[in-house]
Amino acid sequence: MKSLEELRRLRETLQQDMLARNGDGNPRIIVGMGTCGIAAGAREVMQAIMQQVRERNITVTISQTGCIGMCEKEPLMDVQLPGKGRITYGHVTPKDVESIIVQHVINGQIVEDLVVARLEEGEGQ
Amino acid sequence: MKPTFYRSHVLICTGTGCKSSGASQIEAVLAKELEKHNLQDEIKVVETGCHGFCEKGPIMIVYPEGVFYCRVKPDDVGQIVEEHLLKGRIVDRLLYQELHTEASIPTYREIDFYKKQHRIVLANCGRIDPESIEEYIAVGGYEACGKALTEMTPEEVIAEVKSAGLRGRGGAGFPTGLKWELTRKTPSDKKYIICNADEGDPGAFMDRSLLEGDPHRIIEGMIIGAYAIGADEGYIYVRAEYPLAIHRLQIALNQARKYGLLGEDIFGSGFNFDLHIKKGAGAFVCGEETALMASIEGKRGMPRPKPPFPSVSGLWGKPTNINNVETFGNVPYIIKNGAEAFRSVGTEKSAGTKVFALTGKINNTGLVEVPMGMTLREVIYDIGGGVTGGKALKAVQIGGPSGGCIPAELLDIPIDYESLNEVGAMMGSGGMVVMDETTCMVDVARYFLQFTQSESCGKCTPCREGTKRMLEILDRICSGEGQPGDLELLEELGNHIKDTSLCQLGGSAPNPVLSTLRYFRDEYEAHINDKRCPANVCAGMGAPYVIDELTCIGCSLCARFCPMDAISGDKKKPHKIDPEQCIACGVCAGKCPVHAISQAS
Ligand SMILES: Cc1cc2nc3c(=O)[nH]c(=O)nc-3n(C[C@H](O)[C@H](O)[C@H](O)COP(=O)(O)O)c2cc1C
Numbered sequence: 219m220k221s222l223e224e225l226r227r228l229r230e231t232l233q234q235d236m237l238a239r240n241g242d243g244n245p246r247i248i249v250g251m252g253t254c255g256i257a258a259g260a261r262e263v264m265q266a267i268m269q270q271v272r273e274r275n276i277t278v279t280i281s282q283t284g285c286i287g288m289c290e291k292e293p294l295m296d297v298q299l300p301g302k303g304r305i306t307y308g309h310v311t312p313k314d315v316e317s318i319i320v321q322h323v324i325n326g327q328i329v330e331d332l333v334v335a336r337l338e339e340g341e342g343q
Numbered sequence: 344m345k346p347t348f349y350r351s352h353v354l355i356c357t358g359t360g361c362k363s364s365g366a367s368q369i370e371a372v373l374a375k376e377l378e379k380h381n382l383q384d385e386i387k388v389v390e391t392g393c394h395g396f397c398e399k400g401p402i403m404i405v406y407p408e409g410v411f412y413c414r415v416k417p418d419d420v421g422q423i424v425e426e427h428l429l430k431g432r433i434v435d436r437l438l439y440q441e442l443h444t445e446a447s448i449p450t451y452r453e454i455d456f457y458k459k460q461h462r463i464v465l466a467n468c469g470r471i472d473p474e475s476i477e478e479y480i481a482v483g484g485y486e487a488c489g490k491a492l493t494e495m496t497p498e499e500v501i502a503e504v505k506s507a508g509l510r511g512r513g514g515a516g517f518p519t520g521l522k523w524e525l526t527r528k529t530p531s532d533k534k535y536i537i538c539n540a541d542e543g544d545p546g547a548f549m550d551r552s553l554l555e556g557d558p559h560r561i562i563e564g565m566i567i568g569a570y571a572i573g574a575d576e577g578y579i580y581v582r583a584e585y586p587l588a589i590h591r592l593q594i595a596l597n598q599a600r601k602y603g604l605l606g607e608d609i610f611g612s613g614f615n616f617d618l619h620i621k622k623g624a625g626a627f628v629c630g631e632e633t634a635l636m637a638s639i640e641g642k643r644g645m646p647r648p649k650p651p652f653p654s655v656s657g658l659w660g661k662p663t664n665i666n667n668v669e670t671f672g673n674v675p676y677i678i679k680n681g682a683e684a685f686r687s688v689g690t691e692k693s694a695g696t697k698v699f700a701l702t703g704k705i706n707n708t709g710l711v712e713v714p715m716g717m718t719l720r721e722v723i724y725d726i727g728g729g730v731t732g733g734k735a736l737k738a739v740q741i742g743g744p745s746g747g748c749i750p751a752e753l754l755d756i757p758i759d760y761e762s763l764n765e766v767g768a769m770m771g772s773g774g775m776v777v778m779d780e781t782t783c784m785v786d787v788a789r790y791f792l793q794f795t796q797s798e799s800c801g802k803c804t805p806c807r808e809g810t811k812r813m814l815e816i817l818d819r820i821c822s823g824e825g826q827p828g829d830l831e832l833l834e835e836l837g838n839h840i841k842d843t844s845l846c847q848l849g850g851s852a853p854n855p856v857l858s859t860l861r862y863f864r865d866e867y868e869a870h871i872n873d874k875r876c877p878a879n880v881c882a883g884m885g886a887p888y889v890i891d892e893l894t895c896i897g898c899s900l901c902a903r904f905c906p907m908d909a910i911s912g913d914k915k916k917p918h919k920i921d922p923e924q925c926i927a928c929g930v931c932a933g934k935c936p937v938h939a940i941s942q943a944s
Binding site: 219220221222225226228229232233234235236237238239240241249251252253256261264265267268271272275279280281282283284 | 347348349350351352354381384385387406407408429430431432470471477478480481482483485486489490493494602603604608609610611
């Protein structure tokens with residue numbers, strides 16, 4: 219360690235590692251992992267999300283949820299940006315994941331064609 | 344390179360407490376289950392230090408949610424993986440249940456045990472992998488060290504620690520900044536800094552947990568201290584009975600060297616510093632600073648008179664600064680956040696927090712960190728969950744063998760150095776033993792004195808001979824042979840030993856006796872005058888027991904438990920105790936379902 223700057227740069231890169239533990243205030247991605255979701259391919263969607271997040275080095279919190287009663291629209295994937303409503307995408311394929319992440323998570327543009335439900339901020343949870 | 348982002352982190356406590364309740368086995372099963380479900384690339388398993396809630400171990404925390412699973416068994420792991428990690432469904436039956444309402448509490452932030460704590464020193468304990476310097480750096484570690492070495496002069500560092508009001512956490516509460524200044528001001532070509540991790544108090548595990556859970560914090564605190572006083576070499580004195588702490592410290596030292604945080608020209612500041620671990624053999628007296636230094640020098644661990652103080656002539660005659668583990672653990676926080684932030688917690692004269700090891704008859708055994716000034720009642724009832732089995736609290740023993748017993752009436756005193764001294768206890772290093780109505784205070788005093796007596800190094804007469812005489816008197820009292828005048832003699836002896844001993848081992852050894860004499864004199868008197876132990880703990884006190892023939896139902900339970908076979912009688916007929924054989928242990932009276940047995944008066 220030759221300077222305080224060096225430590226701070228190192229910390230930046232290491233923080234990615236700790237994301238899952240300091241997730242408050244990050245964009246959230248939620249995948250429906252009920253039996254229905256898994257049967258419809260939610261595991262593959264999850265793996266695609268993981269791959270995207272790693273490749274693009276973005277800051278998010280990923281969690282799962284159980285069946286929410288929209289079984290016919292599974293796999294479901296929700297995106298919630300800080301301070302924004304929660305958008306639910308349906309019939310998500312691993313291929314859709316990239317556009318949802320790039321357009322919505324990174325650039326804040328909702329991918330309208332895939333939306334199946336919306337929750338305003340503070341609603342539901 | 345292995346992927347760095349994992350959507351979920353599973354933290355398993357691998358402190359000594361949880362390890363002994365089976366954490367390693369859980370980890371092995373977890374690894375297998377994750378592979379079975381092909382989750383090993385999505386979920387990271389992290390071994391952490393102590394979460395503090397040892398009562399509930401093995402403990403597992405699942406992030407991002409922060410869900411707290413307790414008393415996890417290997418058989419539970421499959422369900423956690425399949426339900427929670429795969430499907431996102433929390434496994435209710437493994438959640439912590441609120442003591443009084445029995446409601447399940449999902450995340451650890453909401454558990455009463457954690458809510459009232461204020462974690463400065465323990466902030467990372469149970470949150471990061473203590474064997475990873477990268478995790479420590481990621482949560483802001485070594486920033487304080489970098490700041491001190493590159494942006495502050497040693498004098499500024501000392502001024503900051505002084506104005507923070509940090510006092511030594513090893514027992515006496517000496518102002519840390521002042522100690523550093525004294526060592527800095529002694530001119531010398533060589534100085535040392537020492538971390539005292541001897542932790543000899545029975546029942547104490549604060550320092551061990553800190554070293555096991557966040558070793559880099561202590562190293563960072565020591566580097567800052569070394570820079571402040573101008574030392575280029577340091578020692579961490581740990582007892583050999585702490586193998587996990589030593590193992591993790593060793594790893595941490597190697598990592599710090601690899602990153603250039605120990606060694607030469609740290610942070611490009613021109614400052615050089617390195618550290619050694621010295622394993623102690625576990626004698627209580629070696630926690631005393633001059634004995635500790637003798638031990639490092641390879642001599643027999645015995646104290647010497649002071650002055651000269653270590654700041655003038657310490658290790659190998661060189662100016663030396665010695666601080667406790669927890670003291671060093673506070674330093675990075677102070678440098679990083681400023682004296683003001685530190686002083687905003689705690690009281691005027693006792694700034695910051697204190698870590699306690701909660702043990703004894705308390706529901707939530709474990710490690711807690713609370714702001715100074717909190718009352719004992721809050722710690723014991725709000726955090727500790729109260730006395731086990733709903734029994735009445737009798738006393739709290741604070742400060743270990745050097746401390747004292749505080750009676751239930753004084754539970755509302757604030758925890759700070761001065762208040763504890765006033766009531767005859769002391770902060771000590773942080774042992775807090777809760778005692779209920781079934782505890783005999785004379786027996787407790789005897790227990791602690793037995794400890795100090797056997798740990799007395801024998802160098803000075805008051806401690807060597809005096810504690811022995813005191814113990815003989817206590818032994819006598821506990822076996823029903825106390826005499827009038829014993830209590831006065833105990834007090835006289837105790838005060839002399841305190842005044843004339845060479846070090847604070849003798850200087851504080853009488854405290855448990857003197858404080859119980861002060862608050863529980865009636866119990867001593869009952870032992871001496873009535874030959875009776877009010878808590879029914881001291882066996883063999885007084886007259887033999889007798890069975891009331893009219894009440895006895897002849898169940899023979901008493902006869903089966905009598906250790907002397909002193910009870911006889913036919914089934915369904917009244918039994919009899921042979922007074923010649925009865926040792927008055929009272930076991931029979933405790934077993935009798937109809938309360939037919941009592942001591943003859
Ligand atoms: C018998 C005896 C045992 C002690 N044991 C310890 C100990 O285990 N750990 C500790 O930090 N201080 C212990 N001390 C206090 C040390 O002598 C010394 O005051 C302390 O390490 C200073 O650090 P501090 O100013 O950070 O509290 C002990 C003192 C005595 C008299």
